[in-house]
Amino acid sequence: MMKSTTSETVRAGRSFPPGSSVDRGGVNFSVYSRAALEVDLLLFDEADDAQPVAVISMNPRSGTRPTDYWQC
Numbered sequence: 001m002m003k004s005t006t007s008e009t010v011r012a013g014r015s016f017p018p019g020s021s022v023d024r025g026g027v028n029f030s031v032y033s034r035a036a037l038e039v040d041l042l043l044f045d046e047a048d049d050a051q052p053v054a055v056i057s058m059n060p061r062s063g064t065r066p067t068d069y070w071q072c
Contacts, residue, residue: 009026010056010072011025011072012071012072013028013029013030013071013072014028014030014071015030015067015069015071016030016069017030018030018031018032018069019031028071028072029041029071029072030069030070030071031069031070031071032068032069032070033068033070034068036070037059037060038057038058038059038060039057039058039059039070040055040056040057040058041055041056041057041058041072042054042055043055043056056072058070058071058072
């Protein structure tokens with residue numbers, strides 16, 4: 001399970017397409033990095049907010065990196 005500060009459901013995502021994409025089930029996030037050991041996805045309500053409203057940590061233990069793409 002991914003560490004998350006949000007009460008929303010976070011599931012494993014798809015590696016394609018890269019970036020963020022909206023689908024019927026919500027939003028898929030996919031980030032490429034061959035060298036990263038962990039990726040934190042920070043979500044903000046507004047572009048100029050100082051603090052995120054949610055942080056989703058993607059790491060090898062969470063199953064969010066089957067390839068060089070981190071996804072949720």
